[in-house]
Amino acid sequence: MDNETKSISFKGTAEGLVILIPKEMETGAVMTQVAEKVRAAEKFFRGAKLNVIYRGKKLTGDEEQELIRAMTENSSVTIEGIRYEETPKPVEREKSANISGMPIRRIFFKELEEGPCKFVRGTIRSGTRILYEGNVVVIGDANPGSEIVASGNIVVFGALRGMVHAGADGNRDAIIAALKLAPTQLRIGDIITRCPDTSEEIEFLPEIALVKDGIIYVEPL
C-alpha cells in the first residue's frame, strides 16, 4: 500500500496505458517519476502509439500536456490522447454461498460413484459435526443436533435425525440415504428442505433423498 501511495505505477490495458497517480503527489514529482519510468522502459515504448488514461490525481490541461511531453521526450512513443478516469470502485465479488461450512464451488466434488469415502462407526451425537471432502457412510445413528456435511453422498446405516448436507460444495447429484430418514434438515447442493411435520413415526423403512428438477425428493429405497 505504501508504495502505491508514494509512487506512480503503469498498467497496460486494452484501452491503453493506465497511469495511477497518487492523489497527494506533487506535480513536479509526477513528471520526474513518469519521465524516469518511461526512460527505464524505453524499449517497450519505442514506436508505440498509445492512449493514456490516468487515475488518482486530477491534472490541469497544462499539466496533462506536460505529462505527454515527459513521455514523448524520453522515448519514441506517440500519445494519441489523454483523459482522466475515476478510480473504479473495487468490484464486490459475490461471496460464494456457504451454508454448511463448505463453500459452494463452480468446480465441485464429482466422485459420487467412486472416490474418497469416510466411514464413521457409532452414534453421532448432538454437537458433533462431520465435515468431509468426499462421501460419508455412518454405521450407527445420527442424532438430532448433529451435523454431517460432505461434498459427496451421505449414507446412514441407522436413524438419521440430525442435519445433513450432501454435495455440500455444489453438487446436486449427490444423494442421502438412511435406514430411517428423519433429519431435522436435509440439504443437497444449494437446496435446503426439511421433513414434513408428522406427529408420529409410522414406518421404519429405508429411504433415499435426491434432487430432481431442483426439488429434493424422498423415495423408498
Added chain:
Amino acid sequence: MGEVIVITSGKGGVGKTTTTANLGTGLALKEKKVVLIDADIGLRNLDLVMGLENRIVYDLVNVVEGTCRIKQALIKDKRFEGLFLLPAAQTRDKNAVSPEQMIRLCDDLKEEFDYILVDCPAGIEQGFKNAIAGADRAVVVTTPEVSAVRDADRVIGILEANEIRKSMLLINRVRPDMVKKGDMMSIEDIIDILAIDLIGVVPDDENIIISTNRGEPAVAEAKSLAGQAYRNITRRLMGEDVPLINLAGNDSFLSKMKKLLGFKSA
C-alpha cells in the same frame, strides 16, 4: 480401590444433585464407604439436600489449594454410617479448580472409599470438565423432555471423547400417566436416541421435593416410590441385576394398536 462416578446431565434442573444425594445415601445404607463431592463451585447445594449445610468448615477449594487436609474438609453424615460429603466452595468460581487437581483428589479418595460420587454442575464448561476429569464411570441424568434429552446426548458425546465409555442413563421425573397418553416421551424413545444402558427410571414424586427441602434423602424412606426406584438404582450401580419397577402397568391392546397405526391417543 474405589470407583469414581460422576453424575451429570448437561441441562440444569433435571435432578443431578438429588440423584447424587440419594445414590450416595443408598450406597451407604448398603454398608459402603461413600464420599459425595459437590463440584458445583459457586452454586453449591448438595450440602443443603443432604442437610449438612451448617457443618461446613472447609471445602473442595481449600483441599485442592492445600489450606486443609482432605480429612478436615470431609463432613461425616451422622445418620448414615460411612457417608461423607466434600462440599463445594460458595465464594469462588469454577476456575478455582483444575482438572489435574480433581484427578489427584479423586485418586487420593479412591484409596479410602468404595464409591466417590461427583455431583457435576450444569453446562459443559470448566466446571463440567473438572467434574469428569477423575471419573471412571458416569450416570447421565435426563428427564423425558426433548431439551434434556438433547443435552444428555451432547454430554454423552463429550464423555465418550474423554474416554468415559461406561455411561449409564437415569431417566428422572417420568409420569407414567402422561407417557400413556402420548404426551410425554417414553423410556423407549429416549433410549432409542441416546443408545446407552439404562440404569433406572425414577417416577415424578412430590415426596422428593419434600424430602429434598428437609435435607433427608428419599432413598431412606420405605414408602416413597421414588425412594424405591433409587434403592434399585443403587443396587444396579453395585452391579446387581434388578428388574425395572413397572411404572405404567401394561399397555392395553387398544393403545398398542393405536400406536402401531400412528394415532395419538386422546
